[in-house]
Amino acid sequence: xxxxxxxxxxxxxxxxxxxxxxxxxxxxxxxxxxxxxxxxxxxxxxxxxxxxxxxxxxxxxxxxxxxxxxxxxxxxxxxxxxxxxxxxxxxxxxxxxxxxxxxxxxxxxxxxxxxxxxxxxxxxxxxxxxxxxxxxxxxxxxxxxxxxxxxxxxxxxxxxxxxxxxxx
Numbered sequence: 001x002x003x004x005x006x007x008x009x010x011x012x013x014x015x016x017x018x019x020x021x022x023x024x025x026x027x028x029x030x031x032x033x034x035x036x037x038x039x040x041x042x043x044x045x046x047x048x049x050x051x052x053x054x055x056x057x058x059x060x061x062x063x064x065x066x067x068x069x070x071x072x073x074x075x076x077x078x079x080x081x082x083x084x085x086x087x088x089x090x091x092x093x094x095x096x097x098x099x100x101x102x103x104x105x106x107x108x109x110x111x112x113x114x115x116x117x118x119x120x121x122x123x124x125x126x127x128x129x130x131x132x133x134x135x136x137x138x139x140x141x142x143x144x145x146x147x148x149x150x151x152x153x154x155x156x157x158x159x160x161x162x163x164x165x166x167x168x
Contacts, residue, residue: 044154048082123155
């Protein structure tokens with residue numbers, strides 16, 4: 001794999017937006033418009049309800065954005081699920097599959113920047129299920145030490161304390 005090269009602007013703020021789309025197929029144009037109007041650098045989406053038949057261009061304009069997604073197997077409208085991250089093409093990212101945990105809808109990417117590497121994640125964690133949060137803890141324990149101080153995760157029902165590495 002070639003070494004990623006930083007191509008962004010120095011001093012630029014990173015804008016991240018999050019949405020529960022509740023089914024990407026029927027809301028494709030609405031979500032694309034929302035992404036464009038929001039002028040966000042990263043869009044974190046949950047409950048995409050996508051499967052292998054859902055093409056990437058359903059999520060976003062692939063000319064402007066890179067898409068990483070994790071679909072729930074056998075996803076149906078009544079069961080929800082699926083997560084995705086759409087990131088502007090001028091931002092270098094690497095998918096961190098080694099942080100993903102079986103049975104948990106969590107997707108991580110490492111953002112490569114001039115001064116800092118940032119770990120971005122999106123998780124679908126419905127309700128306050130102990131098993132889901134145990135798996136999320138396992139995923140977060142896999143984060144390498146050099147990325148533990150620079151992480152951001154989007155998802156429902158997540159609260160982080162101001163102590164690095166702590167969450168509830």
